[in-house]
Amino acid sequence: MTETKTSLTRRGALALAGAAVGSGAITGFPTLWAQNIRNITLRQLGTGVSGLNPIAEQVKKDLGFTLQMTVTDTDAVAQRAATQSRSFDIADIEYFSIKKVYPTGVMQPIDTKRIRLADKIVPIFTTGRLTAESVIAQGTSPYSVGFVESKDAKGFASARTELMTLLPTIYNADTLGIRPDLVGRPITQWKDLLDPAFKGKASILNIPGIGIMDAAMVAESAGLVKYADKGNMTRAEIDKTIAFLIEAKKAGQFRAFWKTFDESVNLMASGEVVIQSMWSPAVTAVRSRGIPCVYQPLAEGYRAWGSGLGLMKHLSGLELDAAYEYLNWYLSGWVGAFLNRQGYYSAVLDTAKTFMTENEWGYWMEGKPAVSDIIAPDGKVMEKAGAKRDGGSFLERMGRVVCWNSVMSEDRYMVQKWNEFIAA
């Protein structure tokens, strides 16, 4: 998921009010803090999704040290991590980015022995399966790039070890957003994006790594291409996917391709587009303008993304201790509740639950109808009592993830072909 600075102000406002909602009941903290911990400043680089000021303020309150956040977009986080790793201490970075960044040797693994709630982390990240029965999804699943064998390893471990590359923090399941008032029929499958009825009113996102996945979901749904692994396509699969995209583009199916959060909100809200790739908070943003918008669950399942916190190689001593304290705090509930309340999911659910009301937990996590109004962090009514979350509960949504955002082996070729599609 890519997020630009422009949407930060609004998110900041959301989050600020969220901070007031969360109570300050922290237990089990901290351990052996020397007084000089207060002088420590940790610099975190991340996207606007989770690079929110209220989190930094809460860190100051609960842990005493300063967390300095720099916010940029997904690609820039990966670039800076790989090229200017000393300019910050903690990377708030996506799993598919870490696949590229970790092997460059700029990071150190996280010792799970020092993470108190390591075993409480949602099993998607530790075993690759949400439940014992679920299959491991295609693409760069967090599990596949979540562990390393040793401190100096450049490759990823094939199974869980005691060393994590990233501490998972935030993730979600993405699908198509629709304007129920304008589509005029039930939308059930990814291939509905190609319905001639929506000619000139469809859109997909123009971030090649993610756009190609949405395109693959559509192509597969339409029976045009059968992929071995959508997250790691062969050249032939890429060719076929791009060919169908070009065909659709030439036929005038697409109104636009978007790249930023605000663009997607605007396309949908203005009615220029009635069906498109979308991110969950963008759907909420459209709805908050009083315009109907549904984050439509589809038969084929979801495309998911996740990000986590990683430690840069140069961290050591007291700063490293502080960083571990911060990681532990991240799982301890306050942030979890804060993120869950915005429609994302947090890594340890039990602790987050203690910071949420029953109504909130029911609506966001269990797919139950809201018993009273769901209030947005800025105090506006987000959903009226009785509303149900699109797609239902955590298990229904995350349990139907078929593919993760990814980096392919044929990445270079894919981007070339994507550029061809855009230029066509």
Place this chain on the structure above:
Amino acid sequence: MRADVELIGVTKRYGAAVAVDGISLAIPPASYCCLLGPSGCGKTSTLRMIAGHESISDGDILLAGRNVTNLPPAARGTAMMFQSYALFPHLTALENIAFGLRMRGMGKAERLARAAEFLRLVQLEKMADRLPTQLSGGQQQRVALARALITSPKVLLLDEPLSALDPFLRTQMREELKRLQRELGITFIHVTHGQEEAMALSDIAVVMDQGRIAQAAPPREIFEKPASAFVARFIGGHNVLELPQGRFAVRTDRTRLAPAPAGGGPHLSGHVTAVEYQGSAVRVVVQARDGQTAEALLPDSLFHASPVAPGEAATLGWEAQEAHPLPRDAA
């Protein structure tokens, strides 16, 4: 004889201000006419109205008997040579001169050939391909002159054409202008603030003051019979004196130092305030007891025969017929 240029009650107003106040003037054919006056007297506005670059608030302008009041410049048969020449900086001397023909749609070869002739007329044939910035002030002026003449105007209008030149070049160009005017046999109207220039060039000089014509006459007549104290002062070489008999203009070169009132003739007594040696003549300034000043321009031999020094008592005298009576106007 029909006049070449005739102004009838021509007025120019800028809002409430009157720049030219109902002037009437007839300039005989093929004459050199100078519009003369201090800055702000309306001479340039008058010229620009004749040229058609300034609208006329009131009155009419006739060129060769034809009313041109509402015609554009090019339809009037006039051409103007601008102050500081206004040569086109992106065109060569030759192209500048050919510009007027180009505007008339003459073919390139033909107009350049014609322009070359005019370049020869002003003796600049070697400078054909130079840009204006590569020419001296005098050369620029000749190009401007040639450019104005190439369209065969009936009247050439010159706006302070000599003011940008150094004194030596100025005299030289003056002769050349006069020669050209004679040879071409057309009317030149030349705006200047220098009376010497006007004296040297004009067949008819028009002295202007505050938007009106103070006097329009051949230079000799103006010098010998100034129409007003303003003209006498502006033209120079005159003492304007308030005497019991009235107001008079007396030429300074006809004023003499007299030891005593010669037979009760007109005189002015006082003391010498300045003595200036000017080579062939000496200028002696005398302040009278009533505060008036007057001067005498004495041939050097006469002065040296009985010199005076500042502070000494002196009396200025002149022959009675030299005193030219002036009207008692506001000036």
Place this chain on the structure above:
Amino acid sequence: MPRLFPWLQAAPLALVLAVFLLVPVAMLVIVSFYDYDSFSLIPAFVLTNYREVFASFVTWQTYLKTLYFAGITWAVTLGLGFWLAYFLAFVVQNQTLRTVLFVLCTVPFWTSNLIRMIAWVPFLGRNGILNGTLLATGVIKEPLEFLLFSDFSVILAFVHLYTLFMVVPIFNTMMRIDRRLLEAARDMGAGFWQTLWCVILPLCKPGIGIGSIFVVVLVMGDFATVRLMSGGQSASVGLMIANQIGLMQYPAAAANAVVLLAMVLLMVGAMLRVIDIRKEL
């Protein structure tokens, strides 16, 4: 020592230029010959990056598209900019009014690219003001789709943004034209168009040159406007480079940047041959 002095005086600027211009460009050229995989740059001397630039049909298409945007934008901004400058320089006589009008010209720059694009949507969109008005007045039966997310809207946005860059230098040269030259032209029988063509236009050439360089260079290097206003449906070289940087394909991006730089330099060089802008400096 006195001989050294001029060198010392030039040194600070030379140093700044060296550090902030020459070194980065040199780096760009060097990196363009590197190899890479998805994780890292591999220092080497390979021509693959350039081969990909020149061999790919898409690259040619994208460069052509960028030239097409630059060409049309240049022509439209020149036409508009010239007359706006003419209006400001020769028609408006009041200095205060002139300043106010200039400030108005900068309005497009008061907000960010993204906001500006978003602001076009309610105007040009399918349900936008323009379509609404045209439908209401019966001029059209169906909303005009080409108004937004099309080449038209890209060029419209470019023109909206960059006309000012044309207006300012042309206005500057116009203000320097001695008004007596216009009178002289009129005196010699030039009409309005003749004066414009034979006097004003040649004297504005340096301003037109500078404005053209601004506009062409800005459009050639753009990636945000093309992406936003075409709704991502058109490519530009800048966008292609941005995509490559996004995927950490730095050598490929560098090769593209070098080619783009060379192309822009050639275009600027060609313009400088036609127009001597030193007159303006």
